[in-house]
Ligand SMILES: Nc1ncnc2c1ncn2[C@@H]1O[C@H](COP(=O)(O)OP(=O)(O)O)[C@@H](O)[C@H]1O
């Protein structure tokens with residue numbers, strides 16, 4: 001993913017409003033082929049909304065999104081995209097087996113009334129193997145733990161053999177061994193040259209994979225640069241504006257947040273970067 | 287046995303088989319989307335359609351289909367537009383449907399008894415043309431629901447994922463709603479508009495007590511639907527030598543009896559599955575050896591063996607015992 005790799009995602013001056021309230025403003029950024037980008041920020045900072053805007057689930061009120069050089073309005077190469085939505089469970093109102101849920105990820109490459117063919121089955125099996133659930137294919141998804149269900153959702157996205165993968169908080173509420181299994185799975189994909197945009201609050205075992213970090217704050221892009229150190233989550237960039245981070249001491253909503261000490265560069269530029277107009281990769285790296 | 291040989295009975299049995307097959311097929315997708323009461327709502331809306339048929343002198347089946355389909359599309363529009371108060375808006379539509387139906391029936395100068403045929407079913411008085419319509423529409427519903435299973439499953443399972451997979455989610459949602467509307471009117475002659483939802487939902491609820499996959503749930507629900515509607519019809523036919531037994535309620539009660547019988551089995555299976563859910567693969571706090579332990583745990587020692595990381599823990603009187611060397615550890 002050198003600077004010469006082709007651009008896979010281009011967001012230019014994007015804004016999103018939900019029910020008339022501006023949520024995202026002035027987002028500009030790029031993701032290049034083969035990059036592993038971590039999209040970070042406090043709860044409610046707009047990470048999911050940005051991912052949903054990039055996948056066409058939220059209409060833009062301004063700006064544009066291009067995937068693989070094609071405008072999202074009228075985009076049709078969905079088989080190149082994989083999406084893991086923010087979900088607590090893979091279950092629905094009727095039992096479904098792990099195999100069935102993962103097989104639905106193959107729909108991007110299937111026509112109407114066409115049964116699963118050999119290559120489809122091979123892709124589903126491969127996806128299950130990558131997430132380490134090949135032996136659970138016939139089980140119902142509800143029989144799996146939360147972390148395993150997250151891995152089912154990832155396998156579902158992988159079954160379509162995407163080149164660009166969006167994952168929205170796949171590690172939230174997942175225990176450490178499952179996070180490690182997830183990191184292995186994403187490492188395999190990265191080695192195969194996939195481009196990955198991962199939303200996470202805490203990177204944990206995924207940290208070594210990350211090439212670049214984007215930090216959202218209150219609907220704007222506050223940082224775009226080198227991966228942040230683990231303790232960076234205590235940085236003011238990550239604090240919610242109205243409630244606060246759960247590691248904080250309780251009850252000081254209206255007091256100014258005390259910044260944890262962090263290397264000067266990020267702290268110094270954080271507020272100034274609030275416009276997030278994608279002025280490249282800033283000054284973030286100290 | 288001769289009662290089964292009458293023409294009206296043969297017509298009724300044909301209608302019962304086809305409705306019993308079609309209703310749970312759509313019902314499965316509705317239950318999957320947690321819209322189990324959708325069929326019920328559309329049944330209420332269809333009452334207005336029936337009344338319009340009685341008023342204008344056209345076939346109540348076809349006016350009911352038209353009104354129920356319009357209602358179904360309206361329901362989908364409301365669901366997409368008004369996120370917050372969607373179910374209240376639906377309720378208004380449903381009550382409007384049944385109130386309008388009763389009112390129009392009165393204006394049409396028809397008796398409540400005539401409307402009752404449609405509310406509670408009158409399968410034994412079904413006409414030849416109605417049987418043909420039932421068979422054709424039910425076949426259409428089953429073919430679409432089974433043929434588009436991958437797409438409909440994906441959309442009902444996770445709408446957002448389906449959209450990013452390039453599926454036209456809204457079109458599929460409207461399709462399911464329209465199929466539900468058609469099914470409601472088809473089943474109207476069998477179990478009646480007020481009980482129609484039971485035939486769509488109860489076989490699915492019964493099937494999922496014992497199944498683990500969507501495909502088997504769908505297939506089993508279809509089988510149970512046929513068994514209930516055909517069985518209920520035959521039971522009521524024989525019982526009617528003695529008493530006045532209406533087929534519609536008999537069918538629904540038979541379906542419910544199936545659920546009542548299956549539920550304990552499901553409860554046991556679920557309990558067993560919960561017991562076997564792996565423990566979080568964190569290592570134990572420390573090395574803690576059990577007290578004196580003469581019992582040897584094994585594959586069929588009677589204590590559930592639950593996966594815990596790279597080994598199994600045996601559940602023993604509220605403790606988790608893991609074999610370690612020659613003794614058991616508390617995990
Ligand atoms: N469906 C919605 N309806 C109303 N507001 C929403 C909705 N989804 C998100 N928001 C608002 O948009 C903001 C960003 O939310 P989100 O993108 O989910 O944040 P994050 O994923 O970073 O936790 C929040 O203030 C949230 O209240």
Ligand SMILES: [Mg+2]
Nearest residue numbers: 047048086169
């Ligand atoms: Mg989110």
